[in-house]
Amino acid sequence: MADVYHIPALLEETIESLRIRPDGTYVDVTFGGGGHSRAVLSRLGKDGRLYAFDRDIEAYENARGTVQDAPLTFVHSDFRYLGQWMDYYGVRAIDGLIADLGVSFHHFDTAERGFSFRFTGPLDMRMNRNGGKTAADLVNGYTEEEIARVLYMYGELKQSRQLAKRIVKSREQSPIETTDELLRTIAGPTATADSLTPPQKKEMTLVFQALRMEVNDELGALREMLQAALSLLATGGRIAVLTYHSLEDRLVKNFLRSGNLEGNIEKDFYGNIHTPFRLIEKGLTASEEEVERNPRARSAKLRVAEKL
Template sequence: MANEEMTYHVPVMLKESVDGMDIQPDGIYVDVTFGGGGHSREILSRLGKKGALLSFDQDEDAERNIVNDKRFTFVRSNFRYLTNFLRYHNIEEVDAILADLGVSSHHFDDSERGFSFRFDGALDMRMNKRAGITAADVVNTYEEERLADIFYLYGELKNSRKLASVIVRERAKTKIRTIEEFLSIIKPLFGREREKKELAKVFQALRIEVNQEMEALKEMLISATEALKPGGRLVVITYHSLEDRMVKNLMKTGNVEGKQIQDFFGNLQTPFRLINNKVITPSEEEIERNPRSRSAKLRIAEKKKPIS
């Protein structure tokens, strides 16, 4: 099982993130991104007999990594439903919540999932294979303007309008079903020197749209704010600017938009206190071991305790 977990996903900033949760032996904790179970196993190793851990993942493949431990509960669901499942399990408040927002290397390496442009296969990209639209549905049915917006907002692609125009023109001739068919259409739009980076942005944009990642993240962060005990920790690892901005805004201002709300005296009203004012990044040694960690940023905040 250990080898299977490591090939599924190498946990990023494992020690730094779990240290940031400030684990207490009898506490109640949530890992909203179970994946290969690396972070969850580390949390369990620090819990006592009365401690508890709930771990979320909507991907059926993650169930292969479930931990056989009475203190552990696996929730097969999107983390946007955090509040619902805490209520279902009669949990009012938790001591810390961890979210590693990176896509598992397992997904990139599975040609059938359609997350990577390195393999041919169905243009899918769904984290939850049981429901929702696929990437093929997006590129074949979305209006040109909506496609352009997705590539610009979620992929930060400067040629988003040209990209959308070409896709719409080509899909009128024949439906785009596979990664190879899609690549044959969009590759000519990118120069060879930046081709891989630009293709990665295209695939990121589609993945975010297919899985409604920004909407789900917003709902989870708001739910996490409500679910944490006073003094509880929110620990989040981000990988691209869109999600990092949302997390940073929530931790600094209490809302994902970054709107600063002040009291009568001009003091910023926020439910959180930042634990690390400066973002934590992986060490050079970790980046060398796991290149996927290069873009990772770790942010930690503590829910403020009432002033007595």
């Protein structure tokens, strides 16, 4: 297991942007190492409450000791069910929500989770290991056409058909079960993580990203969560989303601008724009100092909006 579970990106900026009220009701849909959650909890009084979600139970098990006795309800669930869970707890409206998307350092740095080609491990990539298909199920079970679609849609890889062909050819010899077998399938029979050229490394990163997004249906979950958040936020309530790649960022940007997933800005007869949000942060990135301390913060983008 990795030593550091996670280092939160843009921590101060995210928390400040939410203007937390001590008696408010907040949701952190991506608990992870609990960095953002602990910062919210430190600002809540006895009448405040934080609901924190993570679909990986290891997240909460790791941080349980640091949040004991806090006004926190942990929900081990996919955040796509945000609306149903708030209903279950009788929460009608929330004052703020944080979503720090993607996976944690713990996921990337733990070989047996299979998220990184830097280590040899099973090709798993599920955030929730209680069920569902693994990345190995996908590369060995999807048709060539389906693999090409995943690589193109979620990795934006132009050579997706060629890569899918290579995967199918390789699995005909023997199933692709581990991260290093996939790496050699893509980059050549003698390739190792250390021998990759920068373009190969980029390609491998995008292949792994695409498989991870398919395995965890990351964009599907994000779409459902954003819609639930819109209906739950009280007037004046704020939503803060940290994105890490262009696909999820585009989705969040369009949603916060328009209030719908298509990004259609609605105008009335007189040309007045109707949107449920006022934009507060439009893609804030980490400072050079933060990136120096935490290089993985380099790709983080913060978007914040207030419900009108």
